[in-house]
Amino acid sequence: MDIRLGDIVRMKKPHPCGSFEWKIERVGMDFRLCCMGCGHKVMIPRRQAEKNIREVRHSDVPVVPEED
Numbered sequence: 241m242d243i244r245l246g247d248i249v250r251m252k253k254p255h256p257c258g259s260f261e262w263k264i265e266r267v268g269m270d271f272r273l274c275c276m277g278c279g280h281k282v283m284i285p286r287r288q289a290e291k292n293i294r295e296v297r298h299s300d301v302p303v304v305p306e307e308d
């Protein structure tokens with residue numbers, strides 16, 4: 241699955257806030273996702289994220305990777 245920084249992904253299950261969409265804030269072994277509905281952030285293993293993602297929308301806006 242081709243997932244890049246800044247992409248918006250649509251999950252199979254909604255967040256408790258009702259939103260299905262998350263923004264990719266960090267990629268690697270773990271993904272950091274930010275809920276588009278409420279702003280909640282989670283870190284989940286890549287494999288688990290890919291299992292739960294239904295659709296990926298690539299962002300047109302380039303995102304500068306965070307250094308940490």
Ligand SMILES: [Zn+2]
Pocket residue numbers: 255256257258259275276277278279280
């Ligand atoms: Zn949410």
